Amino acid sequence: MTIFSTGLEKQLNILDYALASFWRRKLKNLSVMIVFGAVIFLLASFQMVTRSLTETAADVLAAAPDITVQRLSAGRQESLPLAYRDRLAAIFGIRKVVPRIWGYLFDEGKGANYTIMGLDVAAMPGGEKLPQSLAAGRFPEPDETGGCVVGRSIVRIQGLESRRHFSLFRPDLSLKPFRVTGTFGAESAILTDDLIVTTLPEAADLFAIPAGLVTDLCVYVVNPREIDTIAKKIAARLPDSRVLTRSQILKTYQVVFGWRSGFASICLLTGLLAFIILAWDKASGLSPEERREIGILKVLGWETADILTIRFWEGCLIAALSYVLGVTAAYIHVVHFNAALFRPVMLGWSVLDPTFRLVPVLEAADLLLIFCLTVLPYLAATVVPAWRCAIVPADSAIRGG
Amino acid sequence: MFLNSWSLGLTISALAVLILGGVAGRTALRVLRHWDPASDSNRQIRLEGETWLAATLVEYVLGFQIATLILFVLAADQFCRVIVGAMCATGALLANGYGMPALAVKVVGVFLYGFWIVLHRLDITSESYPLVRAKYIYLLGLLPLLLLDATLQTLYIAGLKPDIITSCCGVVFAAAGEQTGNLLANLDHATLLTLFYATAGLLAGAALLLRRRRPAPLVIAAALGWLWFFVLALVTVTVVFSSYIYAMPYHRCPFCILKPEYHYIGLAIYTALIVAAFAGITAALVHPLGRRDDLAEAVQRYQERAARLSLIFLLLFIALASYHWLVYIFLGGEQ
Amino acid sequence: MESGCLNLSTGQPGLIELAGVCKIYNQGRPNEVQALTNIDLTVEAGNMVCLRGASGSGKSTLLSIIGCVFPPTSGRAAIAGKQLVRLPDRFLTLHRRRAIGFIFQQFNILPALTVLDNITLPLLPLGVAPGERKARARALMASLSIGHRERFPANQISGGELQRVAIARALINEPPIILADEPTAHLDSRLSLEFMAIMAELKTAGKTIVIASHDTLVTEHPAVERIIDIRDGRIHVS
Numbered sequence A: 001m002t003i004f005s006t007g008l009e010k011q012l013n014i015l016d017y018a019l020a021s022f023w024r025r026k027l028k029n030l031s032v033m034i035v036f037g038a039v040i041f042l043l044a045s046f047q048m049v050t051r052s053l054t055e056t057a058a059d060v061l062a063a064a065p066d067i068t069v070q071r072l073s074a075g076r077q078e079s080l081p082l083a084y085r086d087r088l089a090a091i092f093g094i095r096k097v098v099p100r101i102w103g104y105l106f107d108e109g110k111g112a113n114y115t116i117m118g119l120d121v122a123a124m125p126g127g128e129k130l131p132q133s134l135a136a137g138r139f140p141e142p143d144e145t146g147g148c149v150v151g152r153s154i155v156r157i158q159g160l161e162s163r164r165h166f167s168l169f170r171p172d173l174s175l176k177p178f179r180v181t182g183t184f185g186a187e188s189a190i191l192t193d194d195l196i197v198t199t200l201p202e203a204a205d206l207f208a209i210p211a212g213l214v215t216d217l218c219v220y221v222v223n224p225r226e227i228d229t230i231a232k233k234i235a236a237r238l239p240d241s242r243v244l245t246r247s248q249i250l251k252t253y254q255v256v257f258g259w260r261s262g263f264a265s266i267c268l269l270t271g272l273l274a275f276i277i278l279a280w281d282k283a284s285g286l287s288p289e290e291r292r293e294i295g296i297l298k299v300l301g302w303e304t305a306d307i308l309t310i311r312f313w314e315g316c317l318i319a320a321l322s323y324v325l326g327v328t329a330a331y332i333h334v335v336h337f338n339a340a341l342f343r344p345v346m347l348g349w350s351v352l353d354p355t356f357r358l359v360p361v362l363e364a365a366d367l368l369l370i371f372c373l374t375v376l377p378y379l380a381a382t383v384v385p386a387w388r389c390a391i392v393p394a395d396s397a398i399r400g401g
Numbered sequence B: 001m002f003l004n005s006w007s008l009g010l011t012i013s014a015l016a017v018l019i020l021g022g023v024a025g026r027t028a029l030r031v032l033r034h035w036d037p038a039s040d041s042n043r044q045i046r047l048e049g050e051t052w053l054a055a056t057l058v059e060y061v062l063g064f065q066i067a068t069l070i071l072f073v074l075a076a077d078q079f080c081r082v083i084v085g086a087m088c089a090t091g092a093l094l095a096n097g098y099g100m101p102a103l104a105v106k107v108v109g110v111f112l113y114g115f116w117i118v119l120h121r122l123d124i125t126s127e128s129y130p131l132v133r134a135k136y137i138y139l140l141g142l143l144p145l146l147l148l149d150a151t152l153q154t155l156y157i158a159g160l161k162p163d164i165i166t167s168c169c170g171v172v173f174a175a176a177g178e179q180t181g182n183l184l185a186n187l188d189h190a191t192l193l194t195l196f197y198a199t200a201g202l203l204a205g206a207a208l209l210l211r212r213r214r215p216a217p218l219v220i221a222a223a224l225g226w227l228w229f230f231v232l233a234l235v236t237v238t239v240v241f242s243s244y245i246y247a248m249p250y251h252r253c254p255f256c257i258l259k260p261e262y263h264y265i266g267l268a269i270y271t272a273l274i275v276a277a278f279a280g281i282t283a284a285l286v287h288p289l290g291r292r293d294d295l296a297e298a299v300q301r302y303q304e305r306a307a308r309l310s311l312i313f314l315l316l317f318i319a320l321a322s323y324h325w326l327v328y329i330f331l332g333g334e335q
Numbered sequence C: 001m002e003s004g005c006l007n008l009s010t011g012q013p014g015l016i017e018l019a020g021v022c023k024i025y026n027q028g029r030p031n032e033v034q035a036l037t038n039i040d041l042t043v044e045a046g047n048m049v050c051l052r053g054a055s056g057s058g059k060s061t062l063l064s065i066i067g068c069v070f071p072p073t074s075g076r077a078a079i080a081g082k083q084l085v086r087l088p089d090r091f092l093t094l095h096r097r098r099a100i101g102f103i104f105q106q107f108n109i110l111p112a113l114t115v116l117d118n119i120t121l122p123l124l125p126l127g128v129a130p131g132e133r134k135a136r137a138r139a140l141m142a143s144l145s146i147g148h149r150e151r152f153p154a155n156q157i158s159g160g161e162l163q164r165v166a167i168a169r170a171l172i173n174e175p176p177i178i179l180a181d182e183p184t185a186h187l188d189s190r191l192s193l194e195f196m197a198i199m200a201e202l203k204t205a206g207k208t209i210v211i212a213s214h215d216t217l218v219t220e221h222p223a224v225e226r227i228i229d230i231r232d233g234r235i236h237v238s
Helices: A008-024 A026-061 A084-089 A127-133 A152-158 A200-207 A224-237 A246-284 A288-299 A304-335 A343-347 A364-390 B005-034 B042-079 B089-093 B099-123 B132-158 B169-173 B189-212 B216-246 B265-285 B287-291 B296-331 C059-066 C089-099 C115-126 C130-143 C159-171 C189-204
Strands: A067-073 A076-078 A094-107 A112-118 A134-137 A147-150 A165-169 A175-184 A195-198 A216-221 A241-245 C016-025 C033-043 C048-052 C074-079 C100-103 C177-181 C208-212 C226-231 C234-236
Touching: A008 A026, A008 A304, A008 C115, A026 A246, A026 A304, A026 A364, A026 B005, A067 A084, A067 A224, A084 A094, A084 A216, A084 A224, A094 A165, A094 A200, A112 A152, A112 A200, A147 A152, A152 A175, A175 A195, A175 A200, A195 A200, A216 A224, A224 A241, A241 A246, A246 A364, A246 B005, A288 A304, A288 A364, A304 A364, A304 B042, A304 C089, A364 B005, A364 B042, B005 B042, B005 B132, B042 B089, B042 B099, B042 B132, B042 C089, B089 B099, B099 B132, B099 B265, B099 B296, B189 B216, B189 B265, B189 B296, B216 B265, B216 B296, B265 B287, B265 B296, B287 B296, C016 C059, C033 C059, C033 C234, C048 C059, C048 C189, C059 C177, C059 C208, C089 C100, C089 C115, C100 C159, C115 C130, C115 C159, C130 C159, C159 C177, C159 C189, C177 C189, C189 C208
Parallel strands: A112 A195, A147 A175, C048 C208, C048 C226, C100 C177, C177 C208
Antiparallel strands: A067 A076, A067 A216, A067 A241, A094 A112, A094 A216, A134 A175, A147 A195, A165 A175, C016 C033, C016 C074, C226 C234
16 A cells, blocks of 8 residues: 555545535535625625725826925925925936925815816926826816816716816805816726816915915926935925825825725624634534444445545535635626725725726735635634544444344 | 734634644644553544544645745735835845744745655554654644744734835845845855756756665755755745846846746746655655664655655756746847 | 354364454443453354344444454454454554445445445445446446446335345445345345345355344355354354
């Protein structure tokens, strides 16, 4: 008898028997699979949504400025004098500094919060390519009055499908008229759905910001490897400023999405735990017929290890089917139903819930993660019950007499 | 940084492994205290049944640990996105002092759990179960390793702070003179490659010889050779071969080759290496057992199979690892 | 009378050899039970013997030991050349799967499986390929005239056919020893005689057969060479 004489043929035979055994108990197995599949579905959905959001954010943030400079006073953000731009001129390695006004406007009538951004789009490096991100139209010229580009949610809320003009209230409740020159496309929806981009003077007018002040400076550098070095220099020159690099912003998104996902996962873990207990219970119950069956197999020459193998294959089958079911359902949920169940958790801070489509991202790493979160605990929970089945003694089949 | 799916996945897996290990340890203690093969008592019958549980549990532990080893590296790759300064998994693992040790313990663990299974399979070929005591003492010795693994992993995750600057693989693995703070500096490619292929050749030759005859000195030399080669191979893959796989001279990272953009070739490379090394080392480790009459035949068969396995996977490993480098040498540039 | 050595051999080793065999359940505990005491028994190859004893006499225990289901507590037991004492369960099973064919009291057929699957059960852990399994099963079914029931679920065939399925299953792994535990308990006289006829044929073919029964149709059958009475865990020579 060779050391690994389990032999392929024997394993296939046992697998054959396990499949038949699984099928014979299909109702019981099906109930376990449905619950398991539901748990996997929930966890997989979260994982996919998180991944999808972070990937989308990364793609879109690629166009963000390398460094953003804002001014802090008493720990709060304040307007920044345009003159600070000159203080940065001396730093070697800066390609361009583009001033920007970036604020939020609450539209009481519609109950929605808009993001307003005023800047000279053409002044941004690569700015000549930006119009390609528009679904229609063009960015306003620097001296154009009232021209703006709006996101899709704004179009919907302000009823701009059929008209181009709308107005917003200034702080003194006077109306400022705007004319739509372009709309953002669906690809950038995660960042632009509630966004209105206009010129710097128009944004200043809307927020009644005095001339010579902006909210931040967008800094573009020559060598991307120097971003951190230059950021440090800027911070040194402008001590009352907050200097943010693009990678920091991206990491923040990642951490927040990851945090939210992790938090939700913990909530789902209670569901997983309940399932594990159910699985243990189901696996442990050995009916008299099952006991008899194992006793007969044992007498006929099946070893304890062989019975364990039957149970192992049955467990694998349940896990595999539940896994495929859960992950497929999650994929459909995220792609076709736009993760309808979980969006409030992941994206919940905006009143204007973006109506963008989630780009499905599913890597093998995610599949392994979901596997480790769900299948491994299940297999661990069923191993002792499986063993208890396997040690049913052979002489239990020879009774009476 | 526990509030994160990857950390949760790793923690849950570690927990599952600890539970399984604990139950196996309980069996080990009972067997060591009460095992009496001559006895016909209920307890002996129960213990015999429990040995099957212990064996199954260790097999599960091995399977789980292999899955979590891969998950650990992939998780580090995810963590690198939120740790400032980390460009890839290497930087994430170096973010605190626990990352690399945790990885090392996991890799070593795979070998040690696997060896228990080899011992078990040998033991059950003999009617007298000659290795029972040794096996379960060894099992008890594995428990601290499981605990160490889980502890290092937990400390690593707990110690991850998303805003701490760390090194990245370009810095860590770049040759001296380009950037400071490198780990594997001053390693000449030519020397490494010569050592690499020479050792591989010797091991292949040894494997061929060991299929027929197994004099003790050759066996010991082969085992030591495999240990040396395992470390050498990891270094060579990192310093030389990886940059050809990435087609980037300054990207020298042993982990990014596991990613989908490189067709997961790292998985194939490391699997081949680990299987080859495992077969090679264990073939030598079981040699002393071959002197026992009741195990001689089983040990001999295992050594033959292991020698063959180590040869096949060694060749596979060499082919996979060298492929991109050779393509570059002969065909030049990116294809 | 107390048991003596019932070795009728001509000096050749028997296929079943028990000497001084004892079996104690729950040894060392308050509910300790001595099921067998000092059993000496030898059965030559190609013989058919009958074990006769009431419920609780130790008959099942003796059958289990002969059937390599568990080892004796003490004494020597050699079945088909293999010593059983101190043999771990694994090796008992490995030996049992090649050496013994069982026919149970209630046949112990799995009702949810087909006739074919029931018959080939012992071949699965031996690693026999599906094609060969089917071939062997069909040959046996043909010789027992149940070939037409191949695909029927076992719970849809008659008692007589079930009996033949049980016999086929016991023979599929070509064991030298057949053990039957009260095989005629739920059969009418016609089927009982049919059963014994088949056993007689197997004996002629060289099988060693041990039947535990107190059915007179069995004990008084001409093919049975010897009757062994068991009472209170001891063999009584009659």
